[in-house]
Amino acid sequence: MSALLSPAELEERLRQLGAERYHDRHPFHALLHGGKLDRGQVQAWALNRYYYQSRIPLKDAALIARTEDPALRREWRQRLVDHDGDAPGGGGIARWLALTDGLGLERDYVVSAKGVLPATRFAVDAYVRFVRENSLLEAVASSLTELFAPTIIADRVAGMLANYDFIDARTLAYFNARLTQAPRDADFALDCVKREARTPEQQQAVLAALSFKCDVLWAQLDALYHAYVAPGHVPPGAFVPQR
Amino acid sequence: MSALLSPAELEERLRQLGAERYHDRHPFHALLHGGKLDRGQVQAWALNRYYYQSRIPLKDAALIARTEDPALRREWRQRLVDHDGDAPGGGGIARWLALTDGLGLERDYVVSAKGVLPATRFAVDAYVRFVRENSLLEAVASSLTELFAPTIIADRVAGMLANYDFIDARTLAYFNARLTQAPRDADFALDCVKREARTPEQQQAVLAALSFKCDVLWAQLDALYHAYVAPGHVPPGAFVPQR
Numbered sequence: 001m002s003a004l005l006s007p008a009e010l011e012e013r014l015r016q017l018g019a020e021r022y023h024d025r026h027p028f029h030a031l032l033h034g035g036k037l038d039r040g041q042v043q044a045w046a047l048n049r050y051y052y053q054s055r056i057p058l059k060d061a062a063l064i065a066r067t068e069d070p071a072l073r074r075e076w077r078q079r080l081v082d083h084d085g086d087a088p089g090g091g092g093i094a095r096w097l098a099l100t101d102g103l104g105l106e107r108d109y110v111v112s113a114k115g116v117l118p119a120t121r122f123a124v125d126a127y128v129r130f131v132r133e134n135s136l137l138e139a140v141a142s143s144l145t146e147l148f149a150p151t152i153i154a155d156r157v158a159g160m161l162a163n164y165d166f167i168d169a170r171t172l173a174y175f176n177a178r179l180t181q182a183p184r185d186a187d188f189a190l191d192c193v194k195r196e197a198r199t200p201e202q203q204q205a206v207l208a209a210l211s212f213k214c215d216v217l218w219a220q221l222d223a224l225y226h227a228y229v230a231p232g233h234v235p236p237g238a239f240v241p242q243r
Numbered sequence: 244m245s246a247l248l249s250p251a252e253l254e255e256r257l258r259q260l261g262a263e264r265y266h267d268r269h270p271f272h273a274l275l276h277g278g279k280l281d282r283g284q285v286q287a288w289a290l291n292r293y294y295y296q297s298r299i300p301l302k303d304a305a306l307i308a309r310t311e312d313p314a315l316r317r318e319w320r321q322r323l324v325d326h327d328g329d330a331p332g333g334g335g336i337a338r339w340l341a342l343t344d345g346l347g348l349e350r351d352y353v354v355s356a357k358g359v360l361p362a363t364r365f366a367v368d369a370y371v372r373f374v375r376e377n378s379l380l381e382a383v384a385s386s387l388t389e390l391f392a393p394t395i396i397a398d399r400v401a402g403m404l405a406n407y408d409f410i411d412a413r414t415l416a417y418f419n420a421r422l423t424q425a426p427r428d429a430d431f432a433l434d435c436v437k438r439e440a441r442t443p444e445q446q447q448a449v450l451a452a453l454s455f456k457c458d459v460l461w462a463q464l465d466a467l468y469h470a471y472v473a474p475g476h477v478p479p480g481a482f483v484p485q486r
Contacts (some may be wrong), residue, residue, distance in 0.1 A: 021479045118458035119465060122365035129372070211480070215361035218478050222362060223462075225476070226469035233468070235461050236264045237454070 002204050007194035010203055014144060014190070014210055021214035022145060024152040028221040031229065033155050035163025040241020042164065043103045044228040046096075047239055048120040048220065051113050053096045055124050057083045062132045063139045075188055082181050092181075095174035102171030115239030119223035127216045134209065137202060141193045141209035145217060146186035153178055245447050250437035253446055257387060257433070257453055264457035265388060267395040271464040274472065276398050278406025283484020285407065286346045287471040289339075290482055291363045291463065294356050296339045298367050300326045305375045306382045318431055325424050335424075338417035345414030358482030362466035370459045377452065380445060384436045384452035388460060389429035396421055 005013065023029065031037050032045060060079040067073055085091025100110045109115060131139040153175045160167045197203045227234045234240055248256065266272065274280050275288060303322040310316055328334025343353045352358060374382040396418045403410045440446045470477045477483055 027476075117462075119362055119366065119462045122369040122459075122462060123362065125369060125372075126365040129368075215478070215480075216365075219360075219362045219365060219466075222466065222469050222476065222478060226465050226473070230469070230473055233270075233465065235458070235465060237458075 002200040004200050005203050010194055010197060010206065011190065013207060014193075015147065017207060017210055017214070018145070018148040021211060021218070022148040022152075023214065023217040023221055024148065024155075026218055026221040026225075028225045028229065029152065029156075033159030033163075035159065037229075038241075039103065039164075039166050041228045042166070043100075043105055043241055044239055045224055046100045046103050047105060047110055048116055048224060050096055050100060050110050051116045051120050052124050052220065053083070053093050054111075054113070055128050057093075059128045059131045062128065063136070066132075066136050066139065072192070079185060082177070092174055092177060095177065099171045099174060102168070103166065115237075117223045117227055117238050118235060120220050123216045123219040123223075127213065130209070130212060135205065137193065137196055138205050138209040140189050140196075141206040142213040143189045144186060144193070144210045145213050146182040147190060149182040149186070150179060153182070245443040247443050248446050253437055253440060253449065254433065256450055257436075258390065260450060260453055260457070261388070261391040264454060264461065265391040265395075266457065266460040266464055267391065267398075269461060269464040269468075271468045271472065272395065272399075276402030276406075278402065280472075281484075282346065282407075282409050284471045285409070286343075286348055286484055287482055288467055289343045289346050290348060290353055291359055291467060293339055293343060293353050294359045294363050295367050295463065296326070296336050297354075297356070298371050300336075302371045302374045305371065306379070309375075309379050309382065315435070322428060325420070335417055335420060338420065342414045342417060345411070346409065358480075360466045360470055360481050361478060363463050366459045366462040366466075370456065373452070373455060378448065380436065380439055381448050381452040383432050383439075384449040385456040386432045387429060387436070387453045388456050389425040390433060392425040392429070393422060396425070 028045075032042065037045070057080050060076060060083070064073050064076050064080075067076075081091070083092040085094060088094075097107060097110065101107060113121075127142070130142055134142075157172050157175050160172060161169065193206045197206045227238060228241070271288075275285070280288070300323050303319060303326070307316050307319050307323075310319075324334070326335040328337060331337075340350060340353065344350060356364075370385070373385055377385075400415050400418050403415065404412065436449045440449045470481060471484070
């Protein structure tokens with residue numbers, strides 16, 4: 001039986017969990033940001049991460065579809081705007097495609113998701129279903145990895161611009177937008193779970209939801225590392241970089 | 244647009260797909276059967292595979308729950324009997340626990356699934372949901388990996404008995420039962436899809452379902468290889484073998 005935490009204690013536990021399990025600690029990111037990957041490996045990362053990006057609005061819409069609170073729906077709707085934009089070519093998904101374009105990947109191939117690692121698909125789909133099927137509080141809490149995003153994004157942009165001649169500021173436009181969007185979203189979600197998690201069980205569920213989401217992110221990088229950093233492990237049917 | 248295949252052609256395509264994508268080709272199995280793993284690595288395999296075993300009756304019950312055909316329900320019910328037995332201690336799941344017991348893993352820890360790799364969970368859960376949510380024909384077709392099981396099981400039993408002093412015939416009892424169960428199940432499912440897939444679209448869906456299931460199995464071995472064969476990659480919270 002866990003003790004009831006104060007809202008401040010809950011926040012501290014959430015931040016501690018992020019410090020231990022957020023994917024900024026994954027070795028794939030050290031390689032990516034440190035310029036240790038070749039263009040094909042960066043392509044594999046961008047291709048697989050596109051699948052994640054493409055599922056985020058489905059996840060956010062699933063959350064909106066579950067709440068009777070207009071204020072929460074309005075706030076969460078901004079995430080749809082951020083990802084889908086107001087017109088074709090706008091929004092985060094389009095900005096992600098600018099990155100895959102810049103890396104020389106065929107847009108139709110990227111959008112088809114044909115070359116995506118099955119492990120990416122399983123992890124991302126597990127996240128969408130978690131939001132659909134678990135409690136609304138857990139669904140909100142699973143978004144809290146955004147709390148830890150600004151640091152990794154700043155490191156990524158600086159590291160990739162400095163280390164790869166096939167990357168420029170235009171292709172990394174996605175991340176510039178996220179630097180303001182992620183903290184705004186994270187602050188809202190954090191206030192929400194601190195206010196609504198009023199029993200020890202709810203607080204443990206919130207912590208477990210963030211842990212689950214960290215696993216979703218970590219597993220995607222494990223799969224990328226195994227397939228594209230360790231030699232000879234691309235699974236059948238997945239993207240094979242041209243050397 | 245794909246051409247309509249004869250039942251024999253469909254079977255040939257299914258067998259070809261298995262020859263290309265079934266996990267007998269995965270390097271983890273070569274290490275496992277060839278005696279190249281240490282006890283901790285074999286423990287990690289058995290622990291993670293237990294999670295798969297434990298979800299199989301849920302998958303089979305989900306399939307039974309979707310068909311109005313008493314003959315199909317009766318036939319498929321045998322799979323529940325095979326896995327769950329008729330009494331405590333009987334059935335395939337209990338035989339799998341005899342293996343994890345023999346490997347020195349705490350039974351409560353195994354059953355809790357606490358140390359299971361998140362990637363295992365994502366892949367296995369994707370399989371259960373596939374059977375729940377896709378067409379009944381695709382659900383049946385996704386079981387067809389059993390067609391390819393007897394060879395790998397025979398190799399596994401012979402290889403593990405010859406190569407590991409911590410393995411004996413008693414701990415491998417699970418596989419002996421599967422040597423008769425798997426072909427019976429596979430023959431039934433193969434007849435079923437050959438009879439019921441009557442349009443090119445249905446036949447392509449059957450092939451895609453088998454491909455999906457091969458991905459589910461392959462991704463589990465990728466995750467094991469990455470975490471426990473490649474050094475230093477156990478994800479946060481997952482089982483750590485004692486050296």
